[in-house]
Amino acid sequence: MLETAVALGFGHLVADFLLQPGRLIAAKRDPARRLWALPLHVLIVAVASWAALGFAPAPALIATVALLHLAIDWAKLMWGGKGFAGFAADQAAHGAVIWLGAALWPAAYGGGIWGLPAVAPSLGLLPEAMTVAGGAIAAVIAGGYAVQAITGDFAIKDPASLAAAGRLIGRLERALILLFVLVGQPEGIGFLIAAKSLLRFGEMTREHDRRVSEYVIIGTLASFGWGLGAAFGTQAILGALAP
DSSP states (O other), rough: HHHHHHHHHHHHHHIISSSSSHHHHHHSSSSSTTTHHHHHHHHHHHHHHHTTTSSSHHHHHHHHHHHHHHHHHHHHHHHOSSSSSHHHHHHHHHHHHHHHHHHHHHHTTTTSSSTTTTOOOOOOTTHHHHHHHHHHOOOIIHHHHHHHHHGGGGGOOOOSTTTTTTHHHHHHHHHHHHHHHHOOTTTHHHHHHHHHHHHHHHHHHOOOOHHHHHHHHHHHHHHHHHHHHHHHHHHHHHHOOOO
């Protein structure tokens, strides 16, 4: 069951955060284009999930995941609020669907190509690889959406800053947090926090703007918190997968 859940989770993360460009997201939100954009996204989710399962002969599982994904995304577009609450509720609902699918069809992963006796020995660590890759997507890419949702009400436009620089800094720091935790060196996160604090100190003393200071603090804490959650979650799944 855990391998099936890992594969479904990996497929979801790839489809939702790597294979869903901004143009598709904008089309989903546009009532005139939603009728083709939303089914296209759900089709991508179904194909990604099926591929992660090794193209297992489990049409009922794939159909269930796809239809419930469609229902959740439709509900979010119709009634879901903006901000972190809407983002968290959406991802929590998708997570519940993944666990439901794994509970109802626990042998799906073993029935796919990756579970075949001739293939499994050479791909014995594939679930672990999916876990690490999924953790990286959750920490680095999904974390960007989460932090943006948290700081959206405090956003400050600064034309003097480099475009997308803050987004890149956030991705790098969450990737480093994930790396430190997975290699068993979480104390390195303390040095990361200290380094960022020192680099930001000069900026804060020049700004003399409390709103800017609070915005930076909120964004930093949200980024580090999300990165730590994703890192320790990934570590816990890897521990559960170990024989």
